[in-house]
Amino acid sequence: MLKTLRKIGSIGIVTEPAPAADELLRVRAALSEKIRTILGRALCIRHVDAGSCNGCELEIHALNNPLYNIEALGIRFVASPRHADLLLVTGPVTTNMETALRRTYQAIPDPKLVVAIGDCGCTGGIFGEGGASRGRVANVIPVDVAVPGCPPAPRQILSGILTALSRAGRHS
Amino acid sequence: MSLRRWLDRAHSVPGAPSVRGIGVTGREWTDIARDVAVAGGRLLSLWGSNTDAAGAAVYAAFLLDEGALIAELPISTGEQTTHYAGLESLFPAASRMQRALFDLHGLRSSDPDRRGWLHHDSEYEFLRVSGDGVHEIPVGPVHAGIIEPGHFRFSVVGEKVLKLEQRLGYTHKDIERRFTQLPILQGHRLAARVSGDSAVAFSWSYCQALEGMSECAVPPRAAWLRAAFLELERIANHLGDLGALGNDAGFAFGLAQFSRLKEQLLRATDHAFGERYLMNAVVPGGTRADIAPAAAVTLSECIGAVAREARVLHGIYEEHAGLRDRFMDAGRLATDLARQLGVLGLAGRASGQSLDLRIDCPCVPYGDLAPAKIVHEAGDVAARVAVRFDELQESCRLVGRILDALPPGPHLATIEAPAADSFGAGLIEGWRGPVFVALEAGPEGSIRRCHPHDPSWQNWPALEHAIIGNIVPDFPLINKSFNLSYSGHDL
Structure with missing residues (x-):
């Protein structure tokens, strides 16, 4: 126990300032002021891997590490879509995940936001479209913000999430 | 002894060291599999192809003490309902590979289990457990966390698990077909994205096959750099898992510390090689x-700090009574069962399976690096944690050694596309276990066929056994201790 406490004491708080929103990542018109007020800054995220290689998941995980410390911003990941405000989707959508993705989207109460993560989520990436892949997330459900990268770094993902939540033009 | 007759007949396959190939008849297909099983060999991979250009064939790669042996069985497709003999009675892991092979190429084995595996276009019949008080808990494909999708069907009494049946294939992207649409000199990019947490292992394995086929001599510096990449990938994954395992046992301190270390490592990797995850590093x-x-100095210092801090955290994990209580005896996979199921890699080494390709079948520079082999016997979550802690230290040592002794010279040689019809194999010990790539060139720099194989194929069925008799709330911890790939398996 002493070792644990000593470790906690010696490391201190390492959290870094959050990135700004980035209007260039927005693909759909911004939220109305009313919806933004409803969601506030206490955002609940449900993540769905719709067929990714697991690379984007590694960087989404990093948002919970003490340096990005996403919970300190009032944002947290939840276990049920029924508790969520925002759906974070990775991967090209596979044929086998299409129904599950649609149902998860439907289970999120309105108003809801969708952020597509990674090159695959934005365009289908290297897996493309066809065969067992439906391609980009927007081919299956409406997308508000798309964050490219293979995988995108945690700051880019966080910036995308904050963009979805921000008023249009506020940071541009 | 009887293996000798096959090895004498086999020809050398370009790519990874000690890979041989042999063409077999239908009768020899089962004979060779039986001889391998009797000699204590393992099934590494089973795949197939069915194209107009090259006809139909089924392949099995076996792992022997002498290296890998690939058997090729040509198939005459026609009206028959069974095309080849299934190997599931000798190697249980073959069953899912055979079902996948049918989904992808329409070639049917004699395996009585004919349910689709990668294709989800028909109703799936789970094996039902019945009895007083038995009920089912279906979980997934969308899981309550930031993880890949898959379906788990638990049959339970109260909170005790009687049976787990997995249904995978949700991330199936038809990767084998996608390979055939890429130029062979670009295939490494897709290989790196078969399973993103094993990008180096897959892209190196692919390049190993390709370079063997093209007779390209990789500069020594490049081989050493690749080994540094592979060990960095191992360290990053082990750091992530050790934190998550602490967290799953209620010790959030572990997640905070290990995820901080992992972030430091990724930033140092980014600083040294221009990317946090080495998705594009091996070409x-x-x-x-x-x-x-x-x-190199900065990276070396970072690795040294990670190793030092991980040693302190190892001590904290060892002394934490609550963690010991959750880890010990949970999800035990006994040595004999691991042997029978052909469990590979990290999970295998935690159940007494002494196989590490870096030591048993080393490619350059692992002969010079001489990594220590880490084997534990207990087969429980605690053993899989212990293997990670020990391998983490060993990989930190290896990276330090590589950075100290990096040979001078170029890091890249020119390479031409290999001749049509040439065949090569790559075999690399990734952080999860052996990663295998079988590559065949088509005309004019194209890919006729590429089969990437993740060790998760072998280890997923073992998880079904390891959970039996445990309680449902321990499943996330036990599952995480294996940390198997969905995407690498679903292809």
């Missing part, structure tokens, strides 16, 4: 980037 002929002397 045909060598590596994309070299490392500047100053960056």
Whole structure:
């Protein structure tokens, strides 16, 4: 126990300032002021891997590490879509995940936001479209913000999430 | 002894060291599998192809003490309902590979289990457990966390698990077909994205096959840099898992500390090689980037700090009564069962399976690096944690050694596309276990066929056994202790 406490004491708080929103990542018109007020800054995220290689998941995980410390911003990941405000989707959508993705989207109460993560989520990436892949997330459900990268770094993902939540033009 | 007759007849396959190939008849197909099983060999991979250009064939790669042996069985397709003999009675892991092979190429084995595996276009019949008080808990494909999708069907009494049946294939992207649409000199990019947490292992394995086929001599510096990449990938994954395992046992301190260390490592990797995860680092002929002397010093210091801090955290994990209680005896996979199921890699080494390709079948530079083999016997979550802690230290030592002794010279050689019809194999010990790539060239720099194989194929069925008799709330911990790939398996 002493070792644990000593470790906690010696490391201190390492959290870094959050990135700004980035209007260039927005693909759909911004939220109305009313919806933004409803969601506030206490955002609940449900993540769905719709067929990714697991690379984007590694960087989404990093948002919970003490340096990005996403919970300190009032944002947290939840276990049920029924508790969520925002759906974070990775991967090209596979044929086998299409129904599950649609149902998860439907289970999120309105108003809801969708952020597509990674090159695959934005365009289908290297897996493309066809065969067992439906391609980009927007081919299956409406997308508000798309964050490219293979995988995108945690700051880019966080910036995308904050963009979805921000008023249009506020940071541009 | 009887293996000798096959090995004498086999020809050398370009790519990874000690890979041989042999063409077999239908009768020899089962004979060779039986001889391998009797000699204590393992099934590494089973795949197939069915194209107009090259006809139909089924392949099995076996792992022997002498290296890998690939058997090729040509198939005459026609009206028959069974095309080849299934190997599931000798190697249980073959069953899912055979079902996948049917989904992808329409070639049917004699395996009585004919349910689709990668294709989800028909109703799936789970094996039902019945009895007083038995009920089912279906979980997934969308899981309550930031993880890949898959379906788990638990049959339970109260909270005790009687049976787990997995249904995978949700991330199936038809990767084998996608390979055939890429130029062979670009295939490494897709290989790196078969399973993103094993990008180096897959892209190196692919390049190993390709470079063997093209007779490209990889510069020594490139081989050493690749080994540094592979060990960095191992360290990053082990750091992530050790934190998550602490967290799953209610010790959030572990997640905070290990995820902080992992972030430091990823930033140092980014500083040295220009990317946090080495998705693009291994390219045909060598590596994309070299490392500047100053960056090597920074990276070396970071690795040293990670190793020191991980040692302290190891002590904290060892002394924490609550963690010991959750880890010990949970999800035990006994040595004999691991042997029978052909469990590979990290999970295998935690159940007494002494196999590490870096030591048993080393490619350059692992002969010089001489890594220590880490084997534990207990087969429980605690053993899989212990293997990770020990391998983490060993990989830190290896990276330090590589950065100290990096040979001078170029990091990239020119490479030409191999001749049509040439065949090669790559075999690399990734952080999860052996990663295998079988590659065949088509005309004019195309890919006729590429089969990437993740060790998760072998280890997923073992998880079904390891959970039996445990309680449902321990499943996330036990599952995480294996940390198997969905995407690498679903292809």
